[in-house]
Amino acid sequence: MQLESIQISLIQPEDSQELGELIKRVLEEMNAPKTGTAYADPYLFDLFSYYNHPKRDYYVIRYNGELLGGGGYGDLPGAPEEVCEIQKMYFDPKLRGKGIGKRLLLKLIEESKRAGYTKAYIETLPQMKSAIGLYEHLGFTYLDGPLGGTGHTSCPIHLILEI
Numbered sequence: 467m468q469l470e471s472i473q474i475s476l477i478q479p480e481d482s483q484e485l486g487e488l489i490k491r492v493l494e495e496m497n498a499p500k501t502g503t504a505y506a507d508p509y510l511f512d513l514f515s516y517y518n519h520p521k522r523d524y525y526v527i528r529y530n531g532e533l534l535g536g537g538g539y540g541d542l543p544g545a546p547e548e549v550c551e552i553q554k555m556y557f558d559p560k561l562r563g564k565g566i567g568k569r570l571l572l573k574l575i576e577e578s579k580r581a582g583y584t585k586a587y588i589e590t591l592p593q594m595k596s597a598i599g600l601y602e603h604l605g606f607t608y609l610d611g612p613l614g615g616t617g618h619t620s621c622p623i624h625l626i627l628e629i
Contacts, residue, residue: 472566474573477524477536479514484533485526486511492556496593502620503591504554513538513554523577524554527566534558537570539578542587545614549626550583555597567600575604579629586629587613589621601625 477485493505500506509516517524517538524538537555545551552574557567575586588606590597606625613624 471529472561473528474525474570475528477514477517477526477538481526481533481536482512482514485513485536488533488535488558489554489556492558495559496591498591498593499620503618504556507617516540521550521581523574523581525570525573527557527561527570529561534561535566535570537574539574539581539583539586542614542616545587546585548582548584549587549613550578550581550585551614551616552578552586552588562596567597568604571600571604575627575629584629586627588625588627589616589618590623590625591621592623598623601627 489504489510493503498505504510513524517540522538522540525536526533527535535557538553539550540553542549542551552571555567555570578586588601589612604627606627609624609626611624
C-alpha cells in the first residue's frame with residue numbers, strides 16, 4: 467500500500483451506506499456487543515446527515531477509491547461545552563498498523579480545536595488494544611467513568627485529552 471495514495475476527506479452523502487457497513491464489520495470482527503456501542507446507533511447508515519453540523523466533522527479514508535476507514539468528532543451531550551468526543555474511528559484490517567490512525571486522530575484533534583473545543587474525550591472497548599495504545603501515546607488519560615450521554619454503555623474505557 468502506497469501511503470501517499472491514501473486520501474482523507476470530509477464525508478459525502480454517498481459514503482454513508484458503505485461506512486455504516488464497514489463500522490459494523492469491524493465491530494463484529496472485534497466481537498463487540500451489538501447494543502451499547504456504535505453498532506446500534508440510529509444514524510449509523512446516515513453519518514453524513516449526522517455530521518452535517520457546525521460542531522461536528524467526519525473524515526473518510528480511501529485508498530485507490532476504496533473506503534477503508536474513517537473517524538470524526540462532535541459535541542458530547544451532557545458534557546461541558548468545551549469537550550468534544552472523538553467518534554467512530556474504525557479501519558479495515560488492510561489499513562491498520564500503517565500510522566493512518568495516528569494521522570487521522572491528529573487531524574481530528576486539530577479540527578476540533580478549530581471548532582472551539584479544548585478537550586477531546588474517547589470511549590472504547592478493551593479489545594481495541596492498538597487504538598488504546600495510540601490514545602495513550604498521544605497523551606490521553608483515563609477517567610473513572612463516562613462523560614456525557616453517548617449511549618455507548620458497553621464501552622468501559624474512558625479517556626480524555628487537553629487540546
